[in-house]
Amino acid sequence: MNLARRITLIGGAAVLASGFAVALPAEPAAAHGGFTFPATRTYACYQDGLEGGNGGSLNPQNPMCQEALEYSSYPFWNWFGNLISDAGDRHREIIPNGKLCGPTEEFDAFNRPGDWPATQVQSGDTVTFEHNAWARHPGTFTQYITKDGWDPSQPLGWDDLEPAPFDEVTDPPLREGGVEGAEYYWQATLPEKSGRHVIYSIWERSDSPEAFYNCSDVVFDGSGGGGGEDDTQAPTAPGAPSAGAVTDGSAELSWGAASDDVGVTGYEVHDAATGEVVATTSGGTSATVSGLQAETSYSFYVVALDAAGNASSPSPEVSVTTGSGGSGGGPAECTVDYSIANEWSGGYTANVSMTNEGDSALQDWSVAWDFADGSTVTNGWSAQFAQEGTRVTASNTDWNGDVAAGASVSFGFNAENGGSAAEPTAFEVNGETCTAS
Template identity: 80%
Template sequence: MIGAAAVLAAGFAVALPTEPADAHGGFTFPATRTYACYKDGIDGGSGGGLNPQNPMCQQALDQNSYPFWNWFGNLISDAGDRHREIIPDGKLCGPSSDFDAFNAPGDWPASDVQSGSTVTFEHNAWARHPGTFSQYITKDGWDPSQPLGWDDLEPAPFDEVTNPPLRDGGVEGAEYYWDATLPNKSGRHVIYSIWERSDSPEAFYNCSDVVFDGTGNGGGEDDTQAPTAPGAPTAGSVSGDAVELSWSAASDDVGVSRYEVYDASTGEVVATTSGGTSATVGDLAAETDYSFYVIALDAAGNSSDSSPEVAVTTGSADNTSGQCTVDYSIANEWSGGYTADVELSNDGDAALSGWSLHWHLDDGGTVTNGWSAQIEQQEGHVTASNTDWNGDVPAGGSVSFGFNAETGGSAEEPAEFELNGAPCSTS
């Protein structure tokens, strides 16, 4: 998973955001302008740097990198249902100064969709809030060469949902999801979304560029050909509450945009990936039989046949990673940074097959590089996962890793750790 900060491989430093974020969420499908540009920048760069290939995204990056790392924070904190009153025409896609670059008209990355089709909206839930999502569409004949105004939108939302269901395993972590029927449109349009919280006056605003019955960023023939079926998934690490799955890629005449992993017994999506061919399915019951299959989707919404199923039996309750101890120590500290050493001990009666340790950097630090673990950070939240050589930890055994971090103050030891979602004790 690529989060709001790039993954840190063992001993490898990457560029991470230094500005604070007001993160909360945004559509990953259909992708908001901010998320589409973030993905474009990450995919075109290397070592965690941003190198957008889309000219509009590059133009936005030249003005301000903050919205790329904070693509999920396009909000007004005191909106209070005053959207049209406080957001002027031309500022709908970026109502705050930090996001103003995304108001510019132009050939932004677009999601291909089919007129009148039913699609699954996927909205990242970086922070979870109760509230209502309202989706509007631009009118027929609107002028895409001008900044978006309120009169460019149809007067009523074509889709509205309150407190939609939430699931883990989205392309950027936990996500809200729901089915929506798209309006009958053709050509390029903008889906304008307002997420209004019911527990505060805060609201979030996003523009998702879409092309109906066509190909994003340049037009072309309608895409009606579905991807081929993915290969049969295989199970990697299996614990008492999670399983890692991988599969052979599907093929498509235009390109596969994402995969969805299904629980065969319920027909529910339990994980999604943004083109990657592996996923971790969590929140499983111990010592339980499961079957999973995968489908591939292209940007136009065409879905493949199901892959063959894989049968998996989860491990014992002792292998749900709830019995663990973390020894976290500051090995070295200097003005503006520190080195931390972490030892994770398996206190259970069964071996761990794969591990993922999560904590929060209460000192406001930013991880700059790490070793003996795959480390990723989203704001203060840090997750360290095993490499391909240290994923198996026997009962009574331990594994160690470390990292360097920058901070404006003194280093602090985290108060809590979770291993594969279960709490650990500290020493």
């Protein structure tokens, strides 16, 4: 399995003689989200366990991950559920020093100091943060970094963090096709640091008192670290790219991460016909190529770069054909998947996914349905909502209005009602009847 990023097992690796064999649960015990870049401790250990395992078993090679698995397999399979449900902006009040990385008993093993798997980053770089969205919630992501001179041999405390966050974003955009499915993403500039640090993240929901906590171990290479003039080894070739949403003028591409003896610092997407660089990233493994011509075939490949400027061999090529550039008006066929994600007394959370089953791209979409249970939408995400009586219409935002043929778009909302939630059975997309799955 390809990692979302190059995660270095800095603590060393000792293969367990007997190994761990842990059965994958039928479904996650809780589903919310966590960073895949920079990888949280729980996600990095989950990936390490799968890489060392066989047939879905967990056999981590990093010693810290091994100890955590001996304590419990729960936070491995539930790496996206490190939360306190009633935090209510009381983070420093309810989480004691030494428990920041795992504030509940299930995740306590991840508070231990040691050489956890770490993501290699460059000081001062602007990177794309990627946070998996197992369940979509409105709210604010706040990121802190450890101070210079903090003691990594001790459990993380509040005073180990810089007093002000270096990054904060509210309701960032959401996209499909991340390394673990749908993900929030945004640009962030890393602070000027060197060596090993911890990025501490708090995701505080705006629709409930629930908050999520994650530690991402990183190693800053400074202005190149070991990747200066003496670094002559190029990264490995990136994995084969795949195409996500393709419109009349753009194509979303993603690919498997390359690896390097020091660290991959970015990727270039090239037009295979001309060799021209058409998109770049500063560590991310996805990019959108824009400025394309409608109804035209293109081929692209990806090259990885390191801090010394060494370039990898090109990845395999991916071919795409852009859409016709029509004005939309309703796909020939479509499918809507509507599901109740969470339910409580007097309300619930619902997730909706609409798939364009037609032969051409859909632009400026709307999905409409009628509530049969007296529900009222209170807030939502990844769509604009309007309700008149029982009739609800969700329409695209300014960043997800194009849905390529065969592609999907997802959104969600919270609603109030006076009883049990009932899933609608009939939907319309741009005024056309659409199949409910």
